[in-house]
Amino acid sequence: MRIFGELQGLYQGASFRNRLELSQSGLHKPPQAGISGSQIEGADSIIVSGGYEDDEDYGDIIIYTGHGGRDLSSGKQVTNQELVRGNLALAESCKNGLPVRVIRGAHKKSNIAPEEGYRYDGLFRVEDYWKEKGVSGFIVWRFRLRKIDGELKKDSKILQEEQEEYDFNKKTKRIETRVQRIVRDTALSKKIKEKYKYTCQVCNTQIETSSGYYAEAAHIKPLGAPHNGPDSEDNLICLCPNHHVMFDYGGFSILENFDLIGLKGKLKIMNNHKINKDYLRYHFEHFYDEKNR
């Protein structure tokens, strides 16, 4: 089983003399590959060791270059990279919000890397992935990772840009901090999405991306106070983003016989997926508003 997130007893700053020690710790199991993960499960850890000419390490933000297409002896890019294997695993972590353990390896050109061996530097989130022509002229896949709950270092180039934008906003107009929508994934989200093969239980849509399918797991009775719905399979459904927004904002609800209200049709449910009807009633009573129809 691939373990995502922190490992018991292994704290940030933990050091390892070599890849074998690191592998045995469980923080990053593959003995050679820089990305640990699979297309199905996502990536659980990476090693940032400056082996790729295109990597950019700003401390709490890392622009990481995918694998493939590299001449092993020179480290130079000699063909295009493709969105396969480890690269696809990182894209999967991006779409599912999975935490990625970052281990830095010693590297002369970096003042962030350890002086020798390998060091575990905590959990990062893959914010974005894209491809571009690398310094070699060949296509590389790139991943922006951001430290989870990390404080950005003052000298980070990226922070500087953000700070400048902030200062500019402050001088010229009102500060406006706007986060429209945060989709939080939980331990069970992936399981429920896989059960439905990333198909929306309302409309059967399967959203396609460059790295496979995308769906969202929606809690029927919301997590967090004052609702305090549980993170359990009987409180989760698999929806496309459109129907997730509509569900959270009361555009439709689900009756106890699974008929939709506010939308036509019925919720599609697998035989091995039991939904708790108390949670359906909670959603109907608290989020659906008949008056506005």
Next chain:
Amino acid sequence: MRIFGELQGLYQGASFRNRLELSQSGLHKPPQAGISGSQIEGADSIIVSGGYEDDEDYGDIIIYTGHGGRDLSSGKQVTNQELVRGNLALAESCKNGLPVRVIRGAHKKSNIAPEEGYRYDGLFRVEDYWKEKGVSGFIVWRFRLRKIDGELKKDSKILQEEQEEYDFNKKTKRIETRVQRIVRDTALSKKIKEKYKYTCQVCNTQIETSSGYYAEAAHIKPLGAPHNGPDSEDNLICLCPNHHVMFDYGGFSILENFDLIGLKGKLKIMNNHKINKDYLRYHFEHFYDEKNR
């Protein structure tokens, strides 16, 4: 013009003797109403003064009760509230991620409220809205607000629950911090969404919620390093959440003649909306991946 966010020269902690002084400051203009805003624009400020029996003030998290249905002399709820006027304005702020200025009024029962008059307590985000039977037995609309960049106070009841969950996770299994997707709104987002009447430029879908329509403004060349796309109208399109996810994760792109690639059809564009073709090319080159089709 309604101003969202901070007002120049008015800092957190600013105090006002009465509603007239507060109104003249511009922080909260209505002389009597607790919610300042409109259904079209959203709510820019609220007053938390304990006037509603159902309000719950935890400091950096507030469970705020909407307006309406209240007996003015006793403050008791005497009829159901509806999702109209100020309540609809707060729902609009929720869906668009608008910052809401919170002003606390003196209230004997609260140790968070000022001792007298009114105090500006910073920007909050409306995280969620729903209805429930209030303590009176009548329906009230409720809004959970969270302080933007605020540190949660240690004695917050809600934080305690979150802390307990965190401790539980730590004891029993791996810590997993998962944020699947953050949709950030910008100054121009609302303008572009209104231009298209909240209709997706790819599929014409208009997402319905209990408080009106919902759409997302997508940056063609992404904001932030290393892309550094601008927040300008010629870099924005109006999409439904499904096509926003697909666009960000390379499921489709847009050619310079506005034909879609990866999807059938053409981007619908209003005459008064000029899109910069350099940004389209950037998206196509960096996010669309033909190999995976």
